[in-house]
Amino acid sequence: MRLTLVIGLSFIVLLGILLRPGSAQNSAPTGETPHYTQDGKMEFPSGYREWIYLTSGLDMSYRKNMNMNHSMFDNVFVNPAAYQEFLKTGTWPDKTMLVLEGRVAGSNASINKAGHFQTTETMGYEVHVKDSRFPGGWAFFGFDDEKPAKMITTKADCYSCHQQHGAVDTTFVQFYPTLIKLAEQKGTLSEAYQKEEGKK
Amino acid sequence: MRLTLVIGLSFIVLLGILLRPGSAQNSAPTGETPHYTQDGKMEFPSGYREWIYLTSGLDMSYRKNMNMNHSMFDNVFVNPAAYQEFLKTGTWPDKTMLVLEGRVAGSNASINKAGHFQTTETMGYEVHVKDSRFPGGWAFFGFDDEKPAKMITTKADCYSCHQQHGAVDTTFVQFYPTLIKLAEQKGTLSEAYQKEEGKK
Numbered sequence: 001m002r003l004t005l006v007i008g009l010s011f012i013v014l015l016g017i018l019l020r021p022g023s024a025q026n027s028a029p030t031g032e033t034p035h036y037t038q039d040g041k042m043e044f045p046s047g048y049r050e051w052i053y054l055t056s057g058l059d060m061s062y063r064k065n066m067n068m069n070h071s072m073f074d075n076v077f078v079n080p081a082a083y084q085e086f087l088k089t090g091t092w093p094d095k096t097m098l099v100l101e102g103r104v105a106g107s108n109a110s111i112n113k114a115g116h117f118q119t120t121e122t123m124g125y126e127v128h129v130k131d132s133r134f135p136g137g138w139a140f141f142g143f144d145d146e147k148p149a150k151m152i153t154t155k156a157d158c159y160s161c162h163q164q165h166g167a168v169d170t171t172f173v174q175f176y177p178t179l180i181k182l183a184e185q186k187g188t189l190s191e192a193y194q195k196e197e198g199k200k
Numbered sequence: 201m202r203l204t205l206v207i208g209l210s211f212i213v214l215l216g217i218l219l220r221p222g223s224a225q226n227s228a229p230t231g232e233t234p235h236y237t238q239d240g241k242m243e244f245p246s247g248y249r250e251w252i253y254l255t256s257g258l259d260m261s262y263r264k265n266m267n268m269n270h271s272m273f274d275n276v277f278v279n280p281a282a283y284q285e286f287l288k289t290g291t292w293p294d295k296t297m298l299v300l301e302g303r304v305a306g307s308n309a310s311i312n313k314a315g316h317f318q319t320t321e322t323m324g325y326e327v328h329v330k331d332s333r334f335p336g337g338w339a340f341f342g343f344d345d346e347k348p349a350k351m352i353t354t355k356a357d358c359y360s361c362h363q364q365h366g367a368v369d370t371t372f373v374q375f376y377p378t379l380i381k382l383a384e385q386k387g388t389l390s391e392a393y394q395k396e397e398g399k400k
Contacts (some may be wrong), residue, residue: 055317061314114261178320
């Protein structure tokens with residue numbers, strides 16, 4: 001009788017933890033690991049807005065005088081398990097997913113009179129995924145919307161640029177303000193980045 | 201014997217859930233509810249970067265021609281439990297904490313040639329907290345750093361401005377792109393905001 005009670009109680013506690021509101025974003029069903037269709041497309045990581053936020057940029061460009069006819073924020077999120085691992089090791093584990101969300105910048109609306117805020121209009125997504133299924137360890141997928149997307153060919157500029165300039169393991173940790181110092185402390189900065197920054 | 205096994209297994213599962221890396225940011229110890237010192241200051245919500253991200257702005261101002269001698273991003277985060285409740289109801293529960301982080305904007309560093317990115321330098325924080333201990337239900341606290349901060353006097357502009365222009369319950373949900381449509385659907389937009397936007 002006492003044993004039954006203990007079993008019952010431990011299952012209630014278990015259920016309580018599984019069902020508590022805050023934990024939803026950390027469970028597998030919200031797509032925290034990469035999923036692929038049978039023909040190799042990646043499924044859209046629909047829960048990414050509840051992942052860990054890393055940074056935002058506004059109209060960032062790697063070329064001078066790039067002429068854009070719009071103003072856009074980009075927001076970067078990472079799956080929580082990969083983030084926790086980065087805090088421990090200073091680098092990314094297998095199944096890391098970095099999601100770049102493009103979002104139209106607005107100004108002069110509601111009570112805002114200057115500067116830029118983020119609007120409800122998204123402008124596509126790019127996922128940078130670390131997965132041992134890819135020959136180079138990492139792959140890029142570009143999403144126009146939430147439908148499964150094809151992998152971007154490894155000949156594309158994004159691969160070589162990330163390899164040549166990424167501060168940590170082909171990723172632009174130099175733009176992730178809460179992680180770059182940690183990478184420096186853990187000694188995980190890439191050779192290329194250290195040379196570029198005159199640190200080596 | 202079989203019962204002992206079941207108890208053992210359920211505790212192992214329980215322990216696994218409690219200890220899994222991703223769940224750390226959702227447990228109480230990281231400061232997801234407001235804590236106050238004995239003299240009424242608020243303790244800094246140190247885990248806020250692992251909360252739910254809502255939006256960023258760049259050099260936003262509610263006054264025209266405001267002259268700032270710097271460029272600054274502001275990032276907004278909310279505690280996960282409040283966010284989950286907002287998804288259900290379209291408004292904020294008691295103990296909601298909205299954290300505004302100011303962060304110096306940079307440009308022309310590493311391979312970035314245009315636009316703005318976020319740097320490692322923060323420029324203070326403002327917490328807007330819903331707590332039944334305050335007469336108006338909400339209070340603002342301004343933090344220069346991570347030390348406990350005094351409540352901002354209710355005579356300050358931020359209170360009247362949020363009351364007069366906040367889209368939902370004195371908060372600027374009009375600048376939280378993933379929540380504003382939801383508030384409209386749930387019918388929680390304030391009278392004042394609806395009039396201002398010509399929706400009423």
